[in-house]
Amino acid sequence: MTVALHEPSTTPSVLKAGTGPDRPPIIDCDFHNELDSIKDLYPYLSKRWRNHLETFGIRHPNSGYYPRFMDHREEARPPSGRTPGSEVGFAREDFLDPYNVEYAILNPLSPVSSALDLELGAALARAANDWQIAEWLDPEPRLRASVVVTPQDPVAAAAEIRRCGADGRFAQVLFMGRLQEPMGRRRFWPIYEACVETGMHVASHAFGAYGHPITGAGHASYYIEDHTSPPQAVQANITSMVVEGVFDRFPSLRMISVENGFAWLPPLIWRLDSAWSLLREEAPHLERLPSEVISEHVYVTTQPIEEPPRRQDFLNLIEHFGDLASHILIASDYPHWDGDNPDVVLPSGLDEELVKGIQCENARALYGL
Amino acid sequence: MIDADVHIPNPRLRDLYPLLPEHWVEHFNNTVDKGASQEYYPPRSPVAGRRGGLEELREAVFDQGGAELAISSCLYAVDSVHNPDVAAALAAATNDWQSREWLEQEPRLRGSVVAPIQLPAAAAEEIERCADRPGFVQVLIPARTEHPLGSRLYHPLWKTIERSGLVAAIHFGGAPVMPPTPTGWPSFFLEEYTAMAQVFATQLTSMIVEGVFDACPDLRVVFLESGFTWIPSHLWRMDKEWRNLRRLVPWVRRPPSDYFREHVRVGIQPLDAPPDPAHLGEVVDQLGSDDLLLYASDYPHVHACDAGDLLFRLLPESLGRKIRSENARSFYRMGG
Numbered sequence: 001m002t003v004a005l006h007e008p009s010t011t012p013s014v015l016k017a018g019t020g021p022d023r024p025p026i027i028d029c030d031f032h033n034e035l036d037s038i039k040d041l042y043p044y045l046s047k048r049w050r051n052h053l054e055t056f057g058i059r060h061p062n063s064g065y066y067p068r069f070m071d072h073r074e075e076a077r078p079p080s081g082r083t084p085g086s087e088v089g090f091a092r093e094d095f096l097d098p099y100n101v102e103y104a105i106l107n108p109l110s111p112v113s114s115a116l117d118l119e120l121g122a123a124l125a126r127a128a129n130d131w132q133i134a135e136w137l138d139p140e141p142r143l144r145a146s147v148v149v150t151p152q153d154p155v156a157a158a159a160e161i162r163r164c165g166a167d168g169r170f171a172q173v174l175f176m177g178r179l180q181e182p183m184g185r186r187r188f189w190p191i192y193e194a195c196v197e198t199g200m201h202v203a204s205h206a207f208g209a210y211g212h213p214i215t216g217a218g219h220a221s222y223y224i225e226d227h228t229s230p231p232q233a234v235q236a237n238i239t240s241m242v243v244e245g246v247f248d249r250f251p252s253l254r255m256i257s258v259e260n261g262f263a264w265l266p267p268l269i270w271r272l273d274s275a276w277s278l279l280r281e282e283a284p285h286l287e288r289l290p291s292e293v294i295s296e297h298v299y300v301t302t303q304p305i306e307e308p309p310r311r312q313d314f315l316n317l318i319e320h321f322g323d324l325a326s327h328i329l330i331a332s333d334y335p336h337w338d339g340d341n342p343d344v345v346l347p348s349g350l351d352e353e354l355v356k357g358i359q360c361e362n363a364r365a366l367y368g369l
Numbered sequence: 370m371i372d373a374d375v376h377i378p379n380p381r382l383r384d385l386y387p388l389l390p391e392h393w394v395e396h397f398n399n400t401v402d403k404g405a406s407q408e409y410y411p412p413r414s415p416v417a418g419r420r421g422g423l424e425e426l427r428e429a430v431f432d433q434g435g436a437e438l439a440i441s442s443c444l445y446a447v448d449s450v451h452n453p454d455v456a457a458a459l460a461a462a463t464n465d466w467q468s469r470e471w472l473e474q475e476p477r478l479r480g481s482v483v484a485p486i487q488l489p490a491a492a493a494e495e496i497e498r499c500a501d502r503p504g505f506v507q508v509l510i511p512a513r514t515e516h517p518l519g520s521r522l523y524h525p526l527w528k529t530i531e532r533s534g535l536v537a538a539i540h541f542g543g544a545p546v547m548p549p550t551p552t553g554w555p556s557f558f559l560e561e562y563t564a565m566a567q568v569f570a571t572q573l574t575s576m577i578v579e580g581v582f583d584a585c586p587d588l589r590v591v592f593l594e595s596g597f598t599w600i601p602s603h604l605w606r607m608d609k610e611w612r613n614l615r616r617l618v619p620w621v622r623r624p625p626s627d628y629f630r631e632h633v634r635v636g637i638q639p640l641d642a643p644p645d646p647a648h649l650g651e652v653v654d655q656l657g658s659d660d661l662l663l664y665a666s667d668y669p670h671v672h673a674c675d676a677g678d679l680l681f682r683l684l685p686e687s688l689g690r691k692i693r694s695e696n697a698r699s700f701y702r703m704g705g
Contacts, residue, residue, distance in 0.1 A: 069617065181553040182560070209551075215571040216549045216564060218516040221579060224614040225517070228574050228607060229551065232567040236550035239560045263602035267652075270598055271641035272563050274673035278415055279559040306605040308655070313601070316651045320643060338613065 023100045024356070026342050027363035029301045030205075030258050030331035031095075031104035031143075033136050034072075034085035035128075038111065044127035044134075052120060059116045063219070064178060064209020066226035068337070076335035084335035088140050095334050096142060099342055102360065103369050105171055106136055106145045107205055107258060113150055113176055114210055121150035122160070129164050137169045144367065146174035146203055152210070154187055158194035165198025171367045172201040172256060176208025177233035183255075184237070184244030192250045199252075201366070204237050206230035206259035227338070234260040235268050238298055242272065242290045243283055247297045254366060255298050259333055262300035263308075266320040269294055295324050299366060301331035302358065303340040314347050318354065325354060329363045371697040372436040374540075374593045374636045374665035377471050378420045379405075379445045384470070385462040393458045404459055407449035409511065409542025410670075411558050418669035423474055430668050431477055437694075438703065439668075442481035442509045442540060442593070443467055449544035456485035457495065464499050472504030479701075481509040481538055487545065489522055493529040500533035506701055507536035507591065512565060513543025518572045519579030531585040536701060539572060541565050541594035566641075569595040570603045577607070577628045580620040589700060593636045594667060598643070601655035604629060630658045634700050636665030637692065640676035646683050653684065662692045663700070 035041065038058070042050050072083065078090035085091060096104065112128050115121035128148040136143050147164045149157035157173075164170045173195055181187060183204065195202055207230060213219040215229055216236075234257045241247065241255055257265075272290035280286060308314050318325055330346075333339035346355060363369065382404045386394050397403060410417040421429075430439045445463050450456040463483045472480045482499045484492035492508075499505050508530055516522055518539070530537050542565075548554045550564045569592055582588060607625035615621055621628075642649050653662070664677055681689045697703070 069614075178551045179553060182550060182555050183552070185553075185556065210553075212548050212551060212553055214551050215517055215575075216547070216551060216568040217512070217514050217518070217543075217571050217575070218520070218545070218547055220517055220571075220575060221520065222617055224578050224610055224617050225571075225574055227614060228610045229571060231603075231606065232564075232571060233551040235567055236552050236555065236560070236564050239563050240552075240555055243555070243557050243560050261602075261606055263605060264599065266643065267566075267599040267602060267641065268563075270643050271566055271596055274639065274641045275559050275563045278671070278673045279557075279562060282411075282414070282559050283557050304606075304609065306602060307609050308601070308605045309608075309657075313605075313651075313655055316648070316655070317602075320648050320651075 020098055021100055024359065025100045025102035026330055026359045027369065028101050028104040028332045028334070028342070029256070029329040029363055030107055030303060030333050032085050032334065032336060033106045033108050033132065034083045035110055036082040036086040040086070041124065041127040041131055044130040045123060049120060049123045058111050058120065060111065060114045061116065061209065061211035063211050064214050066223040068223055070337045072335045073337055073339070088136055092140060101142060103142050103144055106132060106143055107174055107203065108132065108146070108148060109205070110148060112148050113174070114208060115150060118150060118153040118156065122153060122156040125149050125160050129160065133167060144169055144171040144369070146170065146172050147200070149173055149191065151175055151188060151191060152180055154190040158190040161191065161194035161198060161200065165200060170200060172203045175202060175204050177204055177206050177230050177237065177260070178208045178210060178212065178214060180210040182236050182240030184240030184242070184246050189246070189249070192246060192253055196250045196252050201254040201256055203256040203258050204234050230260045231264045235264060238268065238294065239272060242293050243286065245285050247293050253297065256329070257298070257300045258331065259301065259303055261304050261306050262302055262328060263306035263317055265300055265324070266317070299327040299329055301329045302345060303331040303333045304338055305340055305345050311347060318350070326357055326362055328358045329366070330359050370436050370664060371694045372430055372434060372439040372666050373591065373663040373697050374638065375426065375430050375439045375441045375668040376418065376670065377426065377441050377443050377467065379443060380463055380466050384466055385459070388462040388465040389458060402455065405446040405450050407446040407544040409444055409446060409544065414558065415671050416562070418671065421669055423471060426668065427475065430666065434666055434668070438477050438479060440479045440481070440506060441471065442538060443483060444540070444542055445483055446544045447483060447485050448487050448511050453485070453488050453491065456488065457491045460485050460495050461498070464495065468502055468504065478504065479506040480504045481507045482535065483509055486510055487515055489526040493526050496529050496533055496535065500535060505535065507538040510537055510539045511543030512539050512541055512568045512572060512595070513545055513549055515545040515547060517575030519575030519577070519581050521579070524581070524584060527581050527585045527588055531588045536589045536591055538591050538593055539569065566596050566599045570599065573603070573629060573633070574607060577625045578618045578621055580618070582628045582632050583620050588632060590632055591634045591636065591663065591700070593665065594639065595635060596639055596641045597635045597637065597656070597662065598641045598652050600635070601652060626657065630661065634661055634663050634696060636663050637676040637680060638665045638667040639672040640674055640679060642674060642679060649679070650683055659688050659691050660696050663697045664693050
């Protein structure tokens, strides 16, 4: 018998009393600005690529499609009928104001980053970033954006990062979780070089697929497996970045895990440290314990937050984080169906400073807000 | 004490010659095919262990280790062999060799049926052939497979294992064609080793949501060399997913953690321990049952710490007793 730690999340549109400007502010580290359709990018694309989209469309590796039963919360749909999260005005009214969001980090999940045609991918990434500037950052000063890139073309990605970095309102570069190669591999290093140069970090967001099965043991069957498995990819990516020495080469770079939950991080650290002590001769360039590297460079967002059956288990989990608790960031995943309501996501009775850190101060320090 | 995970070395091809049909002896003699060439561990790495014979095992596991019974497996990678006939022939010969050279020679030793898991029908045949042989108590299934183990492709195999009364032992390793992570091939074995815990998590999810345990209510699974400190957080995640998405898999009627605690047991080695022993105690408690952990030395493989040492010092005597032998005795239905 499993008992939920707290009541199932109410939807963001159903608010508790006393919300709005009187409630403590939050910095939401996973807010999705959505395209209603790819046509939203047409104003930012050249005629050539508009024609391409009209006559061919975008091709992707087709290894990871598990149809959901729904994408978004219906009540987050704007009166215009467009996709939830696709209009800044309505998102402001539905989410940013009532939750007293001081800042929100935009993570646009578009069909851009996995385009197989790399030139099309680069054009789309550029258009998506221009769309973010014009339709999100300009009208709403509380927003910070993630740079959309095609990681499989690191040269083009690095150029796009430098272009966006000059704007000053981009906080990080967005990777999807499941890539062609793990994130530490050398091919991605030009991307990290550009991140460091422009003062941005790199985020690994759940899901995606680039040709491989979505598990380390082949193709799963159900969406429930797709939705359970993001921690697997992000753990492989963190492991890879640590073991390949990315953070030794780029000491100011931070990696933020987004929409992967976070309870897996302490056990990953324990396992990596024991693997390192056993197998370090294979990678003699690693001079420090992986836990030390992770404690400086890796951040995690809460959503979808794990809900242990006993309240004490959650308190223990936070204790297992130790100093790393200052790397936990709140995230709503607005307006997706599985988002966490910031009002109820953390169990009550947590240490006040800890909660303030998770809701606000940890992100402020990380992103320099 | 019952040691739930010790290893006998891979057979050399010439060990198998007396047990292989003449056709295959000729094949191996006259071609460059020398059997399963993949290894689950880099062969010279510290985790691969050294090659020892029966005498060495007796001394280490029974005399010095103090086990009264030990459950062995041979990690011969027949799952890496593309040729289906070669894979099946090697598996059969390996099992005959295990019987003859190990299990019949040492009554305290139990064994694991090697089966070509990439060919579920052939694997089922081999399991049926060996099920009633003295000494075999489980089927060895490498953790990494070409398809997740809950896949319908494997359901007849699970039925066979359930019917045979054997335990399904999912063990570190596997050599399918797929990368070991959802995000491609890592550069280092150290990464593959770390990621294996996530492969176990995937397999657990898959078997539960595909209804394997609903179809096979008497199926027993043991995770070997999986580590266990990752399990509580994965159970929390699975239970949450089930609450939200169970309409997609309506045959899963209970929280996934229930299926886990009823059907799965876990060897204690390797132990990926938190630095603070109090935290380790909390993780053991979070598993939610005292029946789950089985003492395992993983002889002759080397690990970062001695799991038994650490746990027995930390845990209450009664739980220590369960981990030392009672859990294995009851799960493997060993009587006595």
